[in-house]
Amino acid sequence: MSFSAVQATQPADLPTWLPYDELLCEVLNVSMTGLIFYLPIYDPAGSGTIVDFTFVYLNPTAQRMMRMPARPTLTHMEQWPHSKEHGTFDFHVDAYLTGEPRSYNINYQADGYDNYYRLTARRAGEGLLVSFTDTADQPRSPVEIALRESQAREQAARAEIEAQRQQLQGIFNQAPVAIALLDGPEYRIALANPSVCEIWARPQAQVVGLPLFDALPEVRGQGLEELLEGVLRTGQPYVGTELPIQLLRHGSLETVYFNFVYQPQYNQGGETVGILVVATDVTSQVLARQQVQELNQELEGKVQERTQAALALQADLLAAAQRQVQQRETFFQIFEQTPASIALLRGPEHRFEYVNAAYQQLFPGRQLVGLPLAEALPETAAQGFVAWMNNVYQTGETFFGNEVLLTVEQLDGGPAKDVYFTFTYQAYQENGVTVGISIFAYDVTEQVLAKRQREAQQAQLAELFEQAPVAIVVMQGPEHRIEVVNPPAAQIWGHTQEEVLGKPLLEALPEVRDQGFKELLDRVAATGEAFVAQEVTAVLPRDGEMKTVYLNFVYQPLRDLQGLVNGVAAVAVDVSEQVAARRRVERNEQELRTLTDAIDQLVWTASPAGELEFFNAQWYRYTGSSWEQSRGTGWTLYYHPSDLPLLQQLWKESQQNGTAYHLEARLRDAEGTYRWFLIRAQPLRDASGRILRWFGTNTDIDERRHQEQELARAGELVRATLDSSADMIQVLDAVRDANGRIIDFRWRLLNAVATSSLGGDMVGRRLCEYHPGVKESGVFERFVQVMETGEPQRYELEYRHEQFNGWFEQSAVRLGDGLVTITADITVRKQAEQHLQATNEQLRRTNIDLDNFIYTASHDLKAPITNIEGLLYLLRDELPVEALRNEYVEVTLTRMMESVERFKRTIENLTDVSKLQKEHSQAATAVQLAPVVEEVRLDLGPLLQESRARLQIDVAGVPAVLISEKNLRSVVFNLLSNALKYRAPEREPDIRVRARVQDEFTVLEVTDNGLGIDPAFQSKLFTMFQRFHDHVEGTGVGLFMVKRIVENAGGQINVRSQLGAGTTFTVSLPNMPGPTA
Missing domain, CATH: 3.30.450.20 (PAS domain)
Structure with missing residues (x-):
């Protein structure tokens, strides 16, 4: 059958399980068919005629078959000048103009190609998509190996994520x-x-x-x-x-x-x-x-009431401060967010694998992660913790510890620190085997100590002041002698209780003399009225230096039995941290406003009624507007007229319902250009649910919208690619039994050629039910091997089916739990291969005969021509002087001698051709280009000087090429000497030698401004004995030998020339990794 005859049909929507770009990439890379995407070039004169095509893309198979890069710089006609003669150019034009699929078979033997090609073309958008096959073997694509490796990495990553999720869930539950x-x-x-x-x-x-x-x-x-x-x-x-x-x-x-x-x-x-x-x-x-x-x-009496009042005041202040403390940094992992101490240990030696910040803070300066428990924290072994952990690891039974003491040694040599924990040791498993232990601990040291403190309070009620959580001081007399001071008060003052007890205030605390506190005490004692102060500053000693602290305090007058004031009680709370926290909050609020001006988003706020109140700097910068221009309803002028009605409708509904909204709309910038933005609005409510303010952001999504449009266009290209392919492209899902064994495959997707070839839409049907012979042919077994090993396969087989018969080449690559297969009809190719094999054998014998003839001719003719040359010299010596002076005799002898010389050069060239054929089998080596070019330049120095030629050389920095050094020198010498020989007499020669790397080749360019070559003769330029200029010596063999040398080395030579302007020879030679010249 002929796939090329199948009409492309409109494909159904591709399934969402495979993105367009991924499917297109896979199809292009694994396709055994060459694919080229062109754009037309129209007549510059405006006639509307297509005069050429420019290359946009070649898939890997096309690159290999055509020996071209993915995006060539040449046009179609420049690459294949004989395309019109062979009808392929007209075929391309017809397929583009009609918009209908076209097929064409051609045996192209020109422009360095000699293969039978089968082409299928179809217009795709503004371009032309061409698929083709040839008679050459196609190597396996490396993308198949990359696909398997990618799938393996993805599965490993998913397994690791699932294990981490299960481990996290287990720790949460424990x-x-x-x-x-x-x-x-x-x-x-x-x-x-x-x-x-x-x-x-x-x-x-x-x-x-x-x-x-x-x-x-x-x-x-x-x-x-x-x-x-x-x-x-x-x-x-x-x-x-x-x-x-x-x-x-x-x-x-x-x-x-x-x-x-x-x-x-x-x-x-x-x-x-x-x-x-x-x-x-x-x-x-x-x-x-x-x-x-x-x-x-x-x-307690009054003192207790005052204490309780102070405690209540402290609690209120602490609660207010706690509500004000803001954290600017957000924890990104739940372990880091919890106040509990968490650690993960692995293996029987209990090696730390993870600790959160809270756990690390328990052991500051200690290296934990990566070390066994007994090595990182040796004190845990002596205190029984390791034994408990061993039991959990061995039995799998969870251990609960309640208020357990751990004495922690200090790294600085200081006294050991007692820490109390409530914790669990929980074994965690992988594949049913215990592999580690999770620690979830809570530092209850404060609770334990507080409990012991309460027990001490019950035993020592008389020492109430000592246990009070606020600073309490009792002062007597006009000097305010300190009679009672509890530890918090001493701590606030920065002194010990012993240093201040029994002393007048200014004697005990001389640093407060000029800070106004004694004057306040004097006033309370004199008036009998209490004094309450909030956040009063005091300069007191801290850590050996004077620092400013903030205090909330009450001065309460004390009276004797007669009601006279005889002292003052002070209850104080150090609120320095709360004040600092509030100030940090205030700074954070200012930083937040600064942040809104720094972020990329456009930020705005509105009143509950919807009146805009604030725009950040990005709004003004983007729109180029001012507050006066944007306030009220002025902001509506910057939205696209087509998007504004929906935006206003949603904004109105949100105000009525009190609900958030978001939509995508276009917003005009200061230059008048519209860009797409994601607009969000969120209400801010008070405790009763009343809306206090609206907050909104506009996020630039213009690039994302364009990417979506590109994705849609990519989908269209995928559809066009699938249906324009001459190959059958199928996606099959594995069908498995209860044990997971593959028993069949089910069609998921087929391109138009596959649908037509199989006699209809096969989606959902089973392969073996439709074609039972697939198992007998071994294809089913190959499919199963691809699924089990993940290794792609490519093979040839002969089908005998009611729908189609002949030879086919098929490739299969695993995709998820299924396969992608591409099948190409190679029946014609098989027949051509047989014909080609016979033709090549005949050519081989002909070449052998030709080489023998050249060798024999060059060898047998040397002696006669040498004899003729000797006879001519003898004749010239024997002729009388009078005869030699005869003008006719002299001219005749000269012409005869020149003819002999030309004949000798022809024999030498024939000998060189014969040697070139024999040297083809010699091993190539890595040759640096720059030294060879320099040697040739030195050899041609006299001719360069004589012709006053300007030679520019830029061949540094390219890899070594794979060729015989002698042959490379011959190539460079021929091209440079030709550039000098065929120079234009009316101008000085200007010759440029450049080299660059293109894909896996080093490209050498030799450009001159000489005579140039008539386009009509360029196709015969590399033919033996062809010469197009007679004013200089030559045999027409040099370029023939250059072409043979280059092609024998696996390269390619091309020429571009304009008569009267100059010529450029381009030589592509395979390079190899290594040091550059």
Whole structure:
């Protein structure tokens, strides 16, 4: 059958499982058919006639067959000057102008080609797509190997990602702290580990997927809505301490206290899309502290009330400061976001594989990752931790440690540090085998110490001041003698209790003399009125130097039994960190405004009513507008008139519904050019849900839109490529049994040729059911081998089927769990190969006879011509002087001697041709071009000087070429000497010798401004004994020998010449890797 006769049909939409560009690349690279994409060149005179075609692309097979690069610089007619004579040019023009598929068979024997070609052409858009085959063998494409390697890498990467995901999920489930992930403004529970489900007293399946306040309705109205909304709105984390929440647990409401972190989660655009919750239940600690407080209340009077007031003031201040603390940097991994300490250890020696920042901070300065536990932390072995870990690794049983003491040695030689942990040791497995242990630890040192402190409080209620969490000082008398000072007060002052007790204020703290504190105390003592101050600055000693601190304090007058003021009690809190945090927040806000002016996006804000209030600098820079031009509705003038109505409609609906919106629209820049932007608007709400402001961004997506358009055009090119191919292109999916064994293949995709050849649309049908003989022919077994090994196959086979008969060449390459096959009808090629083989044998015998004849002729003629030359010399010597003076005799003798010389040169050339044929079998070597050109230049020095020629040489920096050095010298000598011999008499010779690398060849160009060659004679230029200028000596053999030398070396020689202007010879020789000249 003939595939070329099949009419191309309109393809169905290609499936979405394979992108157009990937499918096109695979088809072009593995195709056994050469593919060329042209653009037409029209008559410059404006007649509309197509006069030539320029190359746009050659696929690898076409490059190999034509010995051309992927994008040649020559045109069609320059590459194949005889194309019109053979009818191929008219075939191209006809296919382009009609827009219909065309086929053409040609035995092209010109322009350095001698093959039978079968061409199919079809117009594709503004270009012409031509596919062709020849009689030469086509080597296997390297893209098949690259495809298999790419698939293997992809599978390995997916397996690694899946293992990491499972490991992360296991650690989440084993974490001793509560972890939950809330998505979106509804705070939908996307993740809830067992610890948080235990606190909620609800199974995981009951809460995952539900909004938080639907899953836990009892927590509504307890303040969580405002906290969550603040984190989602601002994108800043929130840290809560001992927050009381009422939860419905075990049938009744219980008050549970939490320490927690609300950590915002961001999408790739930097928008807050969810919140990570990490919490610990501290109910027992809070209740224990409350019991202590109740006892204190019974034993304390006024002092306790003041203390409680100060504690409340401190708590309020701390909570306010905590809400203000903003983190500018966002953690990108959940391990880094949790306050817990996490480590992963691998192998029986428990080698650290990963530690998060919190875990590393427990052991500052220690190298952990890469070292075994006993080597990195030797103290853990002596204290039993390694033994516990060994048991977990050997048995797989999880170990829970509660408030376990670890004494950590200090690297600086200082005293060891006691740290208390609540932790789990959990084995993790790969393929059912324990390979390591995960540590999820929480530093409970503060809780343990606080518990011990509470126990000490119960035993030493009299030392209440010593245990107070705020600074408390009692001063008596007009000098304000310090009677009581607790440790926080001493710490604030930067002194010990012993240094200040019993001394007047200014004696104990001389540094505060001029800071106004004594004057305030005097006023409180005199008036009997308390004094409250916020964030008052004081300069006090810190770490050996004076530093400014910020204090919140109360001066409360103390009275005796008669009601007279006899002293002052001071309750103070150091708020230096809170002030610094607030100032950082203020700086961050300023930096945020600066950031909006620095980012590429166009940022704007609007009032709840939709009035634009702010544009960042990028808006003004892009649009070239001012605030006055953009305010109000002025911004609408910069959007494309076709896009503005939809934009205004969505903006109006968003204001009415209070919902976010986004769309793509075109925005005009300062030069009047429209570009595509992604426009987003998001409302900012207060705790009651009222919209406070609209925030919007415009992101430039113009490049992405153009890429989408290019992708669509690529899809059209894929369709055109598939249907213009003369080969059958099929995509088959493997059909497997229950054990995974391949039992058949099912068609997924066929091009038009395959559909027509197989008698209809075969998509969905099974290969073996349609063509049972595919197993007998061995094709099915080859397909299975390709699937199992991943190695592509290419083979020839003879088909005998009701739809088609003959010889075919087929290639198969694995693609996912299926195959891509390309089948070409090579019946004509097989017949041509047989004919070619017989012709080549006949030519071989003819060449042998010709070589023998040349050798015999050159050898046998040497003696006679030598005898003739001797006789002529003898004749000249024997003739009388009078005869020699005869003009006719002298001219005749001279002509006879010149004829003998010409005959001798002809014999020498024939001898050289014979030697050239014998030298063809000699091994080529790596030869540097520059030294050879320089030697030839020196040899031709006298002629260059005589002709006053200007010679420019630029051949440095190219690789060595693969050729005999003697033959390369002959090529260069012939081309340079010809450039000098055939120079134009009216101008000085200008000769340029250049070299460049093109693909795998070194291209040598020799250009002159000499006589040039008539186009009518250029096709005969390399024929033996052809000469086109008689005013200089020559035999017409030199260029013939140059062509033979170049082609024998695997290269190619071409000529471009204009009569009267000059000539350029281009020699392409294969290069090889190595040092450049």
